Every structure is written in structure tokens, then in C-alpha cells.
Amino acid sequence: MGRYLLRRIPSVVLVIVVASFVGFSLPRLAPGDPAVTLAGPDATLEQIEAIRAEEGLDQNLITQYFDWVKDVFNGDLGTSILSGRPVSELISSRVATTVELAVVALIFMLIIGAVLGVIAGSARNRYVSAFVDSFNSVLLGTPPFLVGLIFILIIGVELNLLPFSGSVPITEDPVEGFRSVFLPALALALPPAAAIARLVQAQMRRTRGEQFVELAVAKGVPSRRISVRHVLRNSTDAGIVLAGIRAGELLAGAVVIEAIFARNGLGQLAVQSVQNRDYQVVQVIVVGAVAVALAIQLLTEILLAALDPRIRLT
């Protein structure tokens, strides 16, 4: 695995460099700049130009890019033009909320996806199978924000069972923290969980037709043992790949879920920064998101290789 990781270093570096360039240039290609936001809606051109000069936004882009890269290598991610705060401070104050949401959602997604997939793939009762199939279809067709709104209305407002506005860090108060993250994480996890379940179900049905399963049946191996040891283990590959892909998407989905559950996480920071043309924050978030996606991809491949002896990391 060490050699595999070493071989991946050049491509990882290349992707990060390209991401830094895209993350830097893309926000600047959009019309308007932070000076316009800082100056306000009633500003005159003179006021905008004065702020632009004060913030160094009138320098050429190449100089700004290399200044930023140099600062990053010195451990300085930059300063938000809008708030005047270090980008590292803004991100660190929010990252815990988003990671908390993404991790809990990931756990929910894996559990619910695996459980529903195994039930649907193992069920001999066609009514159970049809029910799980229908349930999965509904979840697949329901976007997380809609699930979230339904949760807010029913579980929050009507039944008053769980919090639905704001967040409490799990590290500060584990019980309140988990309660506050429960609904947003579940809303975020359900649709991708259904996709994983559908894949596991299909793979299990296919695996059941394999010769080694028939041999096990012929040898009199108990059906439960066949399901778990032979069928399920050989049906998880595609589910794991999809889970890896969906894990990356959880961060993207967190943007909307954070908004409707009023959780101030990285997603909200990204949206606000894009709207306000706060370049320094946007570029760091873009590169950070790419780095996280790369890490998840590498982890997925390593996990696949660990679970499936046929796959060799070279």
C-alpha cells in the first residue's frame, strides 16, 4: 500500500495545483468584487475604488495568486476581505459543525443503506421485498432538503421531539449535540442510503445465482450463513464505491441542510463567501473540498482492496 500511495503523490499534487488555480481564478471571473460588497449598495465609484486600493484588489492577478500560494506555504491561508478575520479562524470555527454533520450522516447512511440493502436482498417474502423496494424508491426520489423540511414540520414543530434550529457541539454537550445533529444528519443520509441499499440489494441477488453459492446450498450450509458469509461479503464492493462517492456528496448536501437547520457550518460560509465575493475564503474552501474528495477516493480504494482479495493496489 505504501508503494501505491507513493505512486499517487504526483497525481494528487497535480490535482491540488489545478484546484488552487481554478479556486483562485473562478471567483475572480465573476462580475463584481469584495470592494463592491464592502462599499455597500449605495456606494459611489470613488468609494469602491478607495476600498479596492486599500484591500490590494487593484494588483494584477498573477501577483495575487503567487502571493497567496507563498502565504499558504508559510501557514497563512489569508484574511477574509469582508470580515477582516483570518481565513483559518473562520474555517476552524465552522469545520467542527460540518464534520460533525457529515460524520453522523455518513454513519446513518452506511447503517441504513446496509440494513435496507440486506433486508431487500435477503427477503424471501415478496411483500417485505416490495415494501423495502417502495421505501427505497421514495427515498431515492426525495432530495435531502425536502426530507429536512418534512422533519422540521413533523418532528420539530408538530411533535416537538427534537431540536431543529442551530447546533450544539457534540464535544461540549454530547447528548444535546447529538440531538441537534440528529434530524439534519438523517435528512442528509436518507437519499444516499437508499441508493446504497438499492445497489447492495441488486448485487446480492446477482451473487445468489453464482455457482459458489449453489455449491454451498448443495453442501447443506445453513441459509443464514450463506447470506452473510457468501452472498453479503461478495456483494459489498459496489456499495462501498458508491458510499465513497456519496460521502463526498454529503459535504455538498450539507450546504442546503445547514441552511434550513440554521447550522453555521462550512457550507454556509462557502455560500456567504461566494455571494460576497470574499475570494480569500472561497479559494481555500475550494482547494480544501478537492483535498477531502481526494482523500475519500484514496480511502475507498484502500478499503476495497482490503475487503476484496481480487483487488491489488499497485
Next chain:
Amino acid sequence: MRSTKPMRSRRGVKALAVMCALALTAAACSSDDDDSSSDSTPAEGSAETDAPSDSGAPAGGDGGTLTIATAADAQPNAVLATRAGNNLWRRQVYDTLTSVNIDTGQPDPLLATDWEWVEDGDGWKMVINLRDDVTFHTGRDFTAEDVIFTFDQQVLPESASQTAPVLQRANSWEATGTHEVTIFADDPIGNIFDAFALAVIIDSETYAGVADGTEVIGTGPFMWDSWEPGSSLSLVKNPNYWNADEPKLAAIEYVIIPDPTALTAAMQSDRAQVVFDLPTLDAQLLLEDDKFAPLVVPGPIFPLGMDITQPPFDQVEVRQAVGYAIDRERIVEQVFQGAADPSVLHWKTSEPGMDDSYAYRYEYDPDLARQMMEDAGAVGTEIEFTTLNIPNVVAVFEIVQNNLADAGFVVTANVLDTAQFDELQAAGDLGPIFQQIHGLNLSAASLVDAYPALRDGNPSQEADPEYRQLRDDLQAATDEASYATALQTLADWMLEEVFSLSVVRGEAINVQTVTVNGIEYTAEGVMILAGASLSE
């Protein structure tokens, strides 16, 4: 076939299932526990980051913490300018020299005790006496030098202050005593109190820390405690406030929630006691619950501007036809659910000299509009209609777009994002016709130089010397009668020229719980919480 190893995941699946069950049980149990005490604690839906435990209720007679949910974050780097987010906290942390009374329209003393314009040789001077019992939150005494420092900052372009042009009409200002400031000018500046309204008195020693919110020091009833940009702002009581009767609250928490649905949820969950920036419909739905009460404040105006140098709007008849083509009542009902005034004026209808004959001069008359368009030969003219992508503005824009099409224009919509629109607006380059939004609540004399739609360099390209003269006459008026006459003359001219008309003046319907008392507003629409309190 490959060999199979003992299945580790069986145990794993069980463990995960147990974890999930435990989590659900914990959530449910905790919920049950809280249900039993929901009458005495913040309700179930609330979960605040870093919120103090007494949030939302008076605690131990200390006044309690008022929590305000708003979509607009603080912008301390624009502390001398009007910003939606700043209007909620600025007058809690800072004081001004005077405060224009929302009922009388006259300035009330605040840090200034009295003032007077007197002749000074060929010119005039305004002598302002200041309170001598005021200290900044650092403990330093407030003096006339702080007022001078504030004025010096306000007129810098970087301050982006909308009332800088008012102050720039003065020739100079000096500290003529420890607690006396004198402003020198060629003529009395009638609207100087508008400049004072935005000139919150800043501390010269710590001003460098204002921009990033690390050190925001004023003389106001509350002290700046902490700010997480885009997330929350905390203020705490100033125990040494010069008015011993204020403030009543122990602290104020502002939670920043950009999403309208989540703003509503913050109120429904009892996380906040006051909410701003709700869509009108959402506010009205919340108000169906008896535990909420409305908090109505003046909203923005929606000016419709036309570039008088571009055909067909270079013909005044076409511009007047547009005035008659707009169905303002429909906009009031459909966009604002009745909470708006279909006035064509850019300023308040309560300004001296204004009445219905000014406010509603262009009533909806599609037949007349069409006839005027035909007479001017403008029917079938293709126009690009520009606006910015803010929900209420776009809703107004869509109705106006239909009205323009009915009048005979072939309209192409051009909806820009806010930053792009603002930049073009500042450059005076919004195209032949455009829908704007402006939200200052100053006197007409100040607005004519502050609103992008009206000031020099406006995107209508209106630069007639007569227009400048009429504005100068208005700004030179020092008594109510002469001000009313000057404003009527200006309004008549503008309503004849029609380079810009307000489509409607909206009202912002905010919502508070009935437990909140004493929220006040200045005439400029700035919130005052010094006298606010919470009841059980």
C-alpha cells in the same frame, strides 16, 4: 471461487445497529425529559451555539438575554454607513450626538446637550455642547476630540458613509472646548442631523480594531462582547452607561440565519424572541400565533429609473407613459400582501409639504399609457430591463415588466446578481430602464445626494443644472416652511421629468414574541434596545 474468511462484518453490523438504537433512544429519552420542563426552559426546537443558559428569559432579575434572529450579519468595517445588519446593533454599542425622533421628526439630544447655528462673519457656525459625564467602554472620558475624529473618518471615501456629502458641505470642524464642537459652513446645513445619525461616536484609540470586530468600543448602553462572522454577535450590558436607567437587558445575542425557512423555524422553536428579514408572507403566517406580535418598520423603496439619454426614454412623454403604466396596487397586494405604500416619491410622504397629490400623481391608467406611447411613436420599441436578483425586487420587476409590455414595449429581462448590479449602479451604467432598491430613511434633503437613483452621476444620466439647483435650494432651507416650499418645487420638477419614480415603498414586517417590550426606532429606521426588556 475464492476462499472466504470468517465474517467480521456480522459483528460490525450488530454493533452499528446497537449504536443506532442507543442514539435514537437517547434522543427520545432526552426529548421526553425536556418535554416535562418545556414551560420553564427554552423550548424544544432551540439549540444554540455558545448561547448563555439564560437565553431568552429574564434570569435572576438581571434583565435576561434578548435573542434576535436576522439574515444580515454585522459589518463593523462599515460602522459609519447604513447597512441592514449594522442597523440592529450599532446604536446599542455606540451613541450619536443627536437622534431624530420618529414621532416629531425633530432631533433629540443624546451626546449633544444643545446646539445652535449662529452667524460667523461671512459664514455660519454650529456650536454643539456635549455631555461631560460619558465614558467609552474602555473607561476613557468622551471629549470633543472624539467627535472631530468621527467626522474626519466619516468623510473619507473608505467609510462609505451615505451622509458624507451632508458633512462635506461644512468647511471645517473644530474642538472649541473639552466638550464643545464647532462646525463652520457658508450657510446653515438644514439636514446636518442626518449626518449625525450615521456618525456614531468612535474611539480613536481603538478604531483600528473595529474593522475586524476585535475591538469595537463605543459609549453605548451595550458592550461588544464577541463576533463570529456570519454566525453570531454577542453584546453585554454596559454597567457604566451614562443613563443610569438603561439598559434593562443583561445581554443581546444576534444569530445570523440567511435562510428564510430557518428564520421562521428559529421563532417557532423559541430560539429567538425577535426575527428580522422574514418574507412578508412568512411573517404574516407566524403572526397567526398569539404568542407573536408584529414589529413593523419602514422598508425600502423600489425606484424605476430610465436613462434619459437613450431612446425611447429621451422623450419625456414616454417616461410619463411608464409612470401611468405601472399597476402599483397589484404590486402592493401580490408582492407585499398589502404592507406597502404605492407612493411614487423617493422620500417619506410625511416630509413637509408632501401630500397625496405628490405621492400618488401617477395612478395606474393603462389606456392613457398606451395612448401616450402611440403618440410618441414608441410602441414596439425593444428595451432591455435590468434589475438585481433579490426576491422582492424580482417580484416587483416581473409585474413592472408585464406592465411595460402591455404599454407597448418589447421587453428583454436582464437580472444581475447583486454585486454586478451594484458595480454598474455605482458606474451609472444600468442600461435604458432599470429596477432598483434603496433603503435609507433620511430626510429628502439628504436622500437626493445619497440615493444612487437621485445623486450626481445617477444611472438615469439626469444632470440638468436646474435639478442641482433645486436640490441645493432644498438643502439650504433651514425652517420648515422654506423646506416644504423647496421640496414641493423639487418634487414637481422630478414628477414632470420622470427620470426615476418609486414603484412602491415597502414595509418590513418583523416579528417578536409578546414577551419583548420597549423596542424603539429612530426616524432613520435604526433599532434602539436601551429601554427594551423581557417579561415572563
